Amino acid sequence: xxxxxxxxxxxxxxxxxxxxxxxxRIVLVGLQCYLLLSYSxxxxxxxxxxxxxxxxxxxVLRVLMPFGVPMPSExxxxxxxxxxxxxxIFSFFGFLTRLSLAVFALLNTVLQAFIYSFGDVHHPxxxxxxxxxxxxxxxxxxxxxIDAWLRARKQTxxxxxxxLLEIEEPGAAWPILFxxxxxxxxxxxxxxxxxxxGGIEWANGISLQYFMILEAYKNDSDLALFVSQFHYFxxxxxxxxxxxxxxxxxxxxxxxxxWIYLPLGLIFHLIIYVTLRxxxxxxxxxxxxxxxxxxxxxxxxxKRVGLATSS
Amino acid sequence: MSFYRxxxxxxxxxxxxxxxxIALGPxxxxxxxxxxxxxxxxxMYSRSFKEGDFVDYYxxxxxxxxxxxxxxxxxxxxxxxxxxxRDLVRDLERQxxxxxxxxxxxxxxxxxxxxxxVKSFPVAVTRSGPVEQGSIVLDRIPVPAKESSE
Numbered sequence: 137x138x139x140x141x142x143x144x145x146x147x148x149x150x151x152x153x154x155x156x157x158x159x160x161r162i163v164l165v166g167l168q169c170y171l172l173l174s175y176s177x178x179x180x181x182x183x184x185x186x187x188x189x190x191x192x193x194x195x196v197l198r199v200l201m202p203f204g205v206p207m208p209s210e211x212x213x214x215x216x217x218x219x220x221x222x223x224x225i226f227s228f229f230g231f232l233t234r235l236s237l238a239v240f241a242l243l244n245t246v247l248q249a250f251i252y253s254f255g256d257v258h259h260p261x262x263x264x265x266x267x268x269x270x271x272x273x274x275x276x277x278x279x280x281x282i283d284a285w286l287r288a289r290k291q292t293x294x295x296x297x298x299x300l301l302e303i304e305e306p307g308a309a310w311p312i313l314f315x316x317x318x319x320x321x322x323x324x325x326x327x328x329x330x331x332x333x334g335g336i337e338w339a340n341g342i343s344l345q346y347f348m349i350l351e352a353y354k355n356d357s358d359l360a361l362f363v364s365q366f367h368y369f370x371x372x373x374x375x376x377x378x379x380x381x382x383x384x385x386x387x388x389x390x391x392x393x394x395w396i397y398l399p400l401g402l403i404f405h406l407i408i409y410v411t412l413r414x415x416x417x418x419x420x421x422x423x424x425x426x427x428x429x430x431x432x433x434x435x436x437x438x439k440r441v442g443l444a445t446s447s
Numbered sequence: 448m449s450f451y452r453x454x455x456x457x458x459x460x461x462x463x464x465x466x467x468x469i470a471l472g473p474x475x476x477x478x479x480x481x482x483x484x485x486x487x488x489x490x491m492y493s494r495s496f497k498e499g500d501f502v503d504y505y506x507x508x509x510x511x512x513x514x515x516x517x518x519x520x521x522x523x524x525x526x527x528x529x530x531x532x533r534d535l536v537r538d539l540e541r542q543x544x545x546x547x548x549x550x551x552x553x554x555x556x557x558x559x560x561x562x563x564x565v566k567s568f569p570v571a572v573t574r575s576g577p578v579e580q581g582s583i584v585l586d587r588i589p590v591p592a593k594e595s596s597e
Contacts, residue, residue: 148459149452185526189545190534195483245485252484256530262485266462273455307451314459318466325470325489332473334495342572346496349570349577353502354529365576414491 152309153430155301158280160312160425161237161271162228167421168244168264169224172217179251180217184210186254194249208250216243227271230281234272241268263322264418267315274311279303301430315425320385322419327381339378341371351412360411380404387426394426501569502577505529506536506585508550510560518558525553536565540586547590563588 193205208216220243226236245265252258277283279300330338348364351357363370380400387393401423405416469479469488481487508520522532538546550563565586571578 144456145452148456182528186531187545187549189543190531196485249484252481254531255534256528257481257484257487259487259489259491262487265485269458273458307455310455310459314462317463321463321466321470322489325466326491326493328471328473329488329490329493330495333490333493337497338493338495340495340497341574342498342500343492343495345574345576346494346500346502346572347492349502349572352577353505353568353570361577367574412492 148310148313149306150309151304151306152312153301153428154275154278154303154305154308155280155430156428157271157274157276157308157311158230158278159429160267160315161230161233161276162280163421163424164264164267164271164418165224165227165237165240167417168240168268169221169228171417172221172224172244172247176247176251177217180213180247183251183254184213190254192255193253196245196249197253200246213247213250216247220244220247230277230283233277233281233283237268237272237276241265241272244268260416260418263315263318263422266318267311267422270311270314275305275307276311278305278308301434312425315422316388319419319422320388323381323384327378330378330381339371339374341367341374344370344374347412355413357411357413360413363411377404391426398423398426496572498573500572501580502572503567503569505568506533507566507568508536508539509564509566510550510554510558510590511562511564513559513561518554518560520550520553520563525549539563539588540565542588547588551590559593560590561592562590 188207191207197205220240223236223240223243226232227240248261248265334343345364345367348360348370352361352364380397384397384401387397402420405420408414408416465483465486468477469483469486472479473488479486479488480490510518510520512518522529525532525535527535535546535549539550547563551560554560564584565588566582567585568582569580571580
């Protein structure tokens with residue numbers, strides 16, 4: 137048992153580069169703040185205009201508010217929205233980072249769950265909620281934050297960013313590892329859903345043609361209509377999708393495969409976006425967790441210094 | 448193990464195990480869907496289709512007045528997006544009075560309907576692309592007459 141606990145601790149609580157975690161914080165919180173304004177706000181206003189009989193609070197809301205979840209007023213939703221956004225700004229700049237991220241994660245979950253309490257649920261946002269909670273629990277403001285700047289001022293009297301890329305902490309690796317593990321579960325879920333509903337017959341070419349035609353008529357998409365005519369191309373694409381989703385987990389055990397899977401995934405999500413208009417910006421942004429940015433920057437910097445000294 | 452590590456371990460363990468159950472559950476017949484959002488299964492675009500299936504992309508409501516005039520009731524007139532319009536049509540077909548009230552409230556004053564038709568515009572999927580099939584009436588929903596106030 138102790139051996140198992142040690143293995144668990146050694147894996148999840150290995151030292152990690154704080155810069156990598158801070159970068160994930162800045163990118164994901166920045167994106168979520170943008171999505172709050174561009175997507176969540178109009179969605180909230182739309183949700184508030186819907187007939188009350190459609191309102192079925194999601195389980196997560198009922199857990200958070202066990203004494204009942206009445207349809208909120210417009211004022212209360214607006215207050216929650218702007219408080220969320222404010223804590224998003226705090227989280228982005230790393231001010232009271234852990235507290236700000238915790239509030240940001242919790243209120244984002246509440247807002248999104250409210251939007252989804254009218255029967256229509258989509259998939260891009262869920263992983264962002266988990267990522268925000270993981271960032272809140274990790275030392276995400278250890279570097280590249282106002283908190284770090286204030287700490288440095290207290291200690292030395294002036295800003296000190298020497299070694300920013302090399303600072304390590306035992307708690308800095310796990311939030312990134314957690315998101316790295318979450319992604320393969322999402323892709324496995326996608327492939328399991330396809331294979332259990334229709335079997336390998338899903339990859340018959342017609343399935344994707346159906347979704348392209350649906351999109352073409354639903355949203356007047358000329359591109360989807362055009363692509364829907366290429367049966368064999370779509371059949372090939374279906375096999376690629378199944379293979380990609382079924383094998384993405386290999387990236388966890390053979391990290392070098394990321395140089396194949398990440399560009400493929402990027403292309404995959406961009407094609408889905410332009411043809412089926414299904415945006416997954418959170419997923420694309422979260423691919424950054426697979427890149428050891430501090431090492432990449434240090435390597436590039438050393439290479440540059442090497443070039444300069446040799447010339 | 449410190450308190451912090453215990454909390455983090457619980458977060459990691461519960462999140463990944465529950466997500467794994469939802470992801471792999473369909474193999475054993477366990478379909479949790481999106482009930483426990485943000486724990487969801489990622490079943491988007493997972494239905495399989497065969498040649499000749501119909502894309503039933505859009506159901507349009509059409510009201511019929513006492514004089515036989517037909518009035519389209521598109522989603523825009525109800526202030527709904529496609530998915531909620533689809534839900535409304537479903538609720539109308541299930542005879543939910545709230546859905547009927549919503550439709551009737553969206554009509555211009557003075558218009559009294561006797562029936563609402565649910566129309567579909569199916570498109571067949573073929574290897575060479577879509578083939579439109581024209582419109583068909585899927586359902587007719589009678590509208591109860593208003594009680595006179597006189």
